[in-house]
Amino acid sequence: MRTDQSTPHGIWLPLITPFRDGELDETSLRRLLRHYSGLPIDGLILAATTGEGLTMDEVETARLVKVAAAELQAVGRRMPLYLGLSGSDTRKGVKSLHHTAAWPIDGYLIACPYYTRPSQDGLFRHFSMLAEHTERPILIYNIPYRTGVNLGNETMLRLAEFPNIVGVKDCCADAAQSFDLLRDRPPGFAVLTGEDALFH
Numbered sequence: 001m002r003t004d005q006s007t008p009h010g011i012w013l014p015l016i017t018p019f020r021d022g023e024l025d026e027t028s029l030r031r032l033l034r035h036y037s038g039l040p041i042d043g044l045i046l047a048a049t050t051g052e053g054l055t056m057d058e059v060e061t062a063r064l065v066k067v068a069a070a071e072l073q074a075v076g077r078r079m080p081l082y083l084g085l086s087g088s089d090t091r092k093g094v095k096s097l098h099h100t101a102a103w104p105i106d107g108y109l110i111a112c113p114y115y116t117r118p119s120q121d122g123l124f125r126h127f128s129m130l131a132e133h134t135e136r137p138i139l140i141y142n143i144p145y146r147t148g149v150n151l152g153n154e155t156m157l158r159l160a161e162f163p164n165i166v167g168v169k170d171c172c173a174d175a176a177q178s179f180d181l182l183r184d185r186p187p188g189f190a191v192l193t194g195e196d197a198l199f200h
Contacts, residue, residue, distance in 0.1 A: 006107075006137050008080070008167050008190045010042030014050035014109075017064060024060055030071045037077035044068070045109050048084025049146070062103065069104035080106040082139060088113035090126045097134045107137035109169060114147040120155045131162040138164055143171035143194065150174075153181050160189045169194045 013036060018028035036044070046068055047053035047061045056064070061083075069081060083105045085096055093110070113126055131138055140159065144150035150172055159165045167190025170178050182191050 006164075006166055007188050008043055008082075008107075008137075008139055008192060011040065012043040012045060012082075012169075012192060013041050014045045014048045014084070015068075017047065017051045017053075017056065019052075024063055024067075026063075026067050029064070029067055033068055033071040034075055037072060037075045037079075041079065043080040043082060045082045045084055046105075048109050048141075049086065049111070051084060053084045054086060058099070065100075065103050065105055082107045082109050082137075084109045084111075084141075086111040086114065088116045088118075090129050093126075093130050094133045097130060101134070105136070107139065107166070108134070109139045109141050111141040111143065112147045112149055112151050114149075117147075117149045120152055123149065123151050124155050124158055127159050127165065128162065131159070131165050135164060137166040138162075139166060139190070139192075140168045141171070141194070142168055145171070145173060150177075153177060153184065156181060157184060157186070160186050166190060167192060 015032065018025040018032065020028070045051070046064055047056055065081070065083065072079065081104070083100060083103070085093060085108050087093055110130060112123060118126065127140060140151065142151045156168060169192050170181070171194040172178060178191070185191060
């Protein structure tokens with residue numbers, strides 16, 4: 001059963017990852033975190049697509065998470081930190097979940113597999129396998145105009161039965177699909193818009 005604490009709500013910020021001379025700019029990162037810690041932000045997502053996650057190596061990503069968690073603790077601001085994961089290889093995704101199991105994060109934002117355009121059954125199998133290999137909350141990122149595949153509501157609602165699949169960052173660009181999901185979702189399943197035009 002989901003709890004209010006595990007259900008994403010409010011404003012979640014996909015944090016950019018600052019670099020200087022090809023290296024993680026920790027000074028600017030801390031400055032960003034201090035700035036946003038004073039604003040009504042409900043959660044942060046690190047190393048996702050906005051945060052250069054696709055071009056960072058494991059060492060850089062681990063350092064990013066460590067610095068971010070330490071800085072938020074230093075300023076006394078408790079907000080969830082989710083790590084962005086992307087990729088079409090389910091087995092590699094499982095390995096990433098295991099590799100990051102001890103990291104100071106609270107959950108994951110996981111995008112639909114890109115380029116391969118799996119079927120709805122393939123999408124279900126992909127996310128269900130990932131959900132079975134972590135106890136942390138998973139927020140699905142459905143952005144078909146980037147990945148080439150749309151996770152439909154029927155599949156989404158099947159995935160919502162997993163207790164740790166807690167919601168979706170919805171960029172499906174189909175208002176009818178979004179409104180139907182809002183109507184049909186189970187209690188505690190978050191539908192967060194990733195579209196600026198739909199943010200109110």
